[in-house]
Amino acid sequence: MLRNYLKIAFRTLWKNRTHTLINIVGLSVAFGTCVLLFLTATFELSYDNFHTNADRIFRLNFLSTNRDGTTDKGATMPYPISPSLKAEFPEIEGVTRWFDRSASVRRNNQTYNKDVRMADADFLNMFSFPLQKGNANTAMNSLSDIVISENMAKDIFGKEDPIGKPLQLRMGDAWQAFTVTGVVSNAPKNSSIDFDALIRSENAGDYQEFKTRWDHGNHDVYVKVKAGTDPQTLQRRTQAFMNKYFAKDIKERQEQGYPKNELGFQRSLLLEPLRDVHFDTVTTHGGGISRAYVYTLLLVGLFILAIACINFINLTIAQSLSRAREVGVRKSLGAKRAQLFGQIWGETLLLCFVALLIGLGLAYLTLPTFNRLFRSYLALSDFMKPVVLLVTALGFLLITLVAGGYPSWFVTRFNAVEVLKGKVKMSRPGLLRNSLIVTQFTIACLLIVCTMIVRQQISYLQQKPMGLDKEQVISIPVGNELNGTEALKAMRDRLANQPNITAVSGSGVNIGAGLDGSSSRMMFGFQYGKRDITCDWLRIDTDYLKTMGIKLLQGRDFSPAFSTDSSSSVLITQSMAKALGEANPVGKFIKPDNKEYQIVGVVSDFNLYSLHQEAKPITLQMQSNWPISYILVRVNPQNLTGAMETVKSVWKTIAPKQEFIGSFLDANTERWYKKEQRLSTIFSSAAGIAILLSCMGLFSIALIAIQQRTKEIGVRKVLGASVPSIVALLSKDFLKLVVAAIVIASPIAWYAMDKWLSDFAYKIDIEWWVFALAGSLAILIALVTVSFQSVRAALMNPVKSLRSE
Numbered sequence: 001m002l003r004n005y006l007k008i009a010f011r012t013l014w015k016n017r018t019h020t021l022i023n024i025v026g027l028s029v030a031f032g033t034c035v036l037l038f039l040t041a042t043f044e045l046s047y048d049n050f051h052t053n054a055d056r057i058f059r060l061n062f063l064s065t066n067r068d069g070t071t072d073k074g075a076t077m078p079y080p081i082s083p084s085l086k087a088e089f090p091e092i093e094g095v096t097r098w099f100d101r102s103a104s105v106r107r108n109n110q111t112y113n114k115d116v117r118m119a120d121a122d123f124l125n126m127f128s129f130p131l132q133k134g135n136a137n138t139a140m141n142s143l144s145d146i147v148i149s150e151n152m153a154k155d156i157f158g159k160e161d162p163i164g165k166p167l168q169l170r171m172g173d174a175w176q177a178f179t180v181t182g183v184v185s186n187a188p189k190n191s192s193i194d195f196d197a198l199i200r201s202e203n204a205g206d207y208q209e210f211k212t213r214w215d216h217g218n219h220d221v222y223v224k225v226k227a228g229t230d231p232q233t234l235q236r237r238t239q240a241f242m243n244k245y246f247a248k249d250i251k252e253r254q255e256q257g258y259p260k261n262e263l264g265f266q267r268s269l270l271l272e273p274l275r276d277v278h279f280d281t282v283t284t285h286g287g288g289i290s291r292a293y294v295y296t297l298l299l300v301g302l303f304i305l306a307i308a309c310i311n312f313i314n315l316t317i318a319q320s321l322s323r324a325r326e327v328g329v330r331k332s333l334g335a336k337r338a339q340l341f342g343q344i345w346g347e348t349l350l351l352c353f354v355a356l357l358i359g360l361g362l363a364y365l366t367l368p369t370f371n372r373l374f375r376s377y378l379a380l381s382d383f384m385k386p387v388v389l390l391v392t393a394l395g396f397l398l399i400t401l402v403a404g405g406y407p408s409w410f411v412t413r414f415n416a417v418e419v420l421k422g423k424v425k426m427s428r429p430g431l432l433r434n435s436l437i438v439t440q441f442t443i444a445c446l447l448i449v450c451t452m453i454v455r456q457q458i459s460y461l462q463q464k465p466m467g468l469d470k471e472q473v474i475s476i477p478v479g480n481e482l483n484g485t486e487a488l489k490a491m492r493d494r495l496a497n498q499p500n501i502t503a504v505s506g507s508g509v510n511i512g513a514g515l516d517g518s519s520s521r522m523m524f525g526f527q528y529g530k531r532d533i534t535c536d537w538l539r540i541d542t543d544y545l546k547t548m549g550i551k552l553l554q555g556r557d558f559s560p561a562f563s564t565d566s567s568s569s570v571l572i573t574q575s576m577a578k579a580l581g582e583a584n585p586v587g588k589f590i591k592p593d594n595k596e597y598q599i600v601g602v603v604s605d606f607n608l609y610s611l612h613q614e615a616k617p618i619t620l621q622m623q624s625n626w627p628i629s630y631i632l633v634r635v636n637p638q639n640l641t642g643a644m645e646t647v648k649s650v651w652k653t654i655a656p657k658q659e660f661i662g663s664f665l666d667a668n669t670e671r672w673y674k675k676e677q678r679l680s681t682i683f684s685s686a687a688g689i690a691i692l693l694s695c696m697g698l699f700s701i702a703l704i705a706i707q708q709r710t711k712e713i714g715v716r717k718v719l720g721a722s723v724p725s726i727v728a729l730l731s732k733d734f735l736k737l738v739v740a741a742i743v744i745a746s747p748i749a750w751y752a753m754d755k756w757l758s759d760f761a762y763k764i765d766i767e768w769w770v771f772a773l774a775g776s777l778a779i780l781i782a783l784v785t786v787s788f789q790s791v792r793a794a795l796m797n798p799v800k801s802l803r804s805e
Helices: 002-015 017-045 081-088 150-157 231-245 247-255 291-318 320-332 337-365 367-374 386-412 416-420 431-463 484-495 544-548 574-580 637-654 665-671 674-708 710-718 723-757 768-794 798-804
Strands: 057-065 071-074 092-099 103-107 110-114 116-119 131-133 145-149 166-171 174-184 197-200 217-225 268-273 473-477 501-507 523-528 531-539 552-555 569-573 597-603 618-621 630-635
Touching: 017 291, 017 337, 017 367, 017 674, 081 092, 081 217, 081 231, 103 150, 110 150, 145 150, 145 166, 150 174, 231 247, 231 268, 291 386, 291 431, 291 674, 337 367, 337 386, 367 674, 431 674, 431 723, 431 768, 473 637, 473 665, 484 501, 484 630, 484 637, 501 544, 501 637, 531 574, 544 630, 569 574, 574 597, 574 618, 597 618, 630 637, 674 723, 674 768, 710 723, 710 768, 710 798, 723 768
Parallel strands: 116 197, 145 174, 531 618, 569 597
Antiparallel strands: 057 071, 057 217, 057 268, 092 116, 092 217, 103 110, 103 166, 131 174, 145 197, 166 174, 473 630, 501 630, 523 531, 552 597, 569 618
């Protein structure tokens, strides 16, 4: 019997091979897309879950409110907060500082650039990074101890045992000796904390200067609470701690009329769960991954799967009349309804299984491209995990039940007597079919609108004037091995006579996301009269304005002719002058860090960071104790490739052991918006797939509908109906459904995109024509799809049409 059922199933599928092909293509694309998107979303949601005590580990955040009432949340902590918390709260089991830094490592005259992070002794007992060699309780007891990862041990020591071996680290301008005391397992890819090596936080260059100061912060702090501790209760108890150690700051804020934060205080300490850190886009200045991005992946996968299932249901129901006689004969021969249901559902199971196999094959073949486009880390092993296989199997069964269950029930409900008498009549397309088609095109229109708005916003961000000229400027990371000031002087001297070079300068902050992958920001808050001032503190060198194309509005630029420029003079931006309340600030003095600086010039505003955030006022200074981290070279536009090669060859003479990772600033600024680019790729790919699948379904439905109206078309032509009138008749019902889909999709798309745009300080306005264009595109695609069959039917010889009936 089973063999007979399989034979009938194959015959039925082959008989309707056009519709079978459409279903297999639709479902296989949907299965393949869903597997990739769901695995990516699952990977993102799994961040930091591997830690045994992840539910007991928290990162500290400060919570306050700006003068305008907006929330100010930050994770940068002062040095004394860690020991004070551990001493005053017995429910805290461990505390560690965390410096996300890198350093040059040297052994046997060989230098390596590694992510050397600074932490405290509790780190190894708080987090689940097991030691392969060494003792977690003693590995970071001394300031000269260094714990290295398995990868770093392999890179530097090969097969040697690294324990007890010496290493040198570039700390500031000098090499410092360390001893390897442990080898720790590599951080998994789904870890928000990554490192090549760990040393004690007291090794930070400014530790001795700021270790007792509560008004200077430069690192994160993680705490681990004892089992059974309620985090909310502990968080409430820390308010007294904040009032004690930040009393001066809180008093100043109250006197200046700052509003209270959402908890009802001037400043509060928040405990952010470790599992939420990866999704924090506020304290990381846009560096985290928004949960909305992850849920978008899941939603897009479900949308595409829903469209494929809708196609299947609609096609199966539309074909039900052709199977009515078969069902009637089988019922008259004694077949029970359950048997008929099982047979027809079995055909669905067979078709879906073939589609699943093809879909998994497509997913595997497109895996490298998918990883590159979406910066994912999926591998074949991720497909073969027992949990993934189980979820895939259960999802497959659920889809076959949903997609095949209703059509099977619909077909088997026919009355055998009426079928055999030829009295079965299909009613006009009902609510279900129309609702499913509307749902399909609603999803397609939604994705089209989202794609257009995301692309508009990316284009706006990339083209918005930044207040500087980012074209033809090469940024070279100095690295940790060289002294930035000396490297800048050497580059200036060696490029002085090069015709391709226009200007050379240096900075402590890169513009855009450079190839070194690092970023930094220094901000100062201080009083100017009765005004509360917050500004970015930017280290630059002479010729910075010329190199970056920034306009000088008042006063003078920095110059080697003025010795005070490198010690007590500053330039400020227009917005900084406005914040100070000075129309002519040149000659005035500011005191941001207990030291007085004279303003010697005012420059036009420019964006130092991405347009996700509103630009802050900027103070530009040349103090020698602040390092030059990037060398900036403006080149002539006539020969950019040649200029880059010139800069690269000169850099090699200065740093022969260091890799050249210079890049153009315009490319750097584009990398600021890589997350938005990925989102745009997701939406555009999904919109393309959704439109393709929707059109395939609409094509099949139109084909079946026209076949069922062959006699009507013939009669109308005999009575004098024109080809255009018949095409309009056959198309209008489908076009009404598409118009309904546009009406439903437009407000949903507007709401979703308005929420997304709210994350940007600088954003586009959502224009009406976007919805009109998306709607017109959907109508045009649907019209072309349906008209192909409509025109073909309208041109058919009415004699043949009537004879065939």
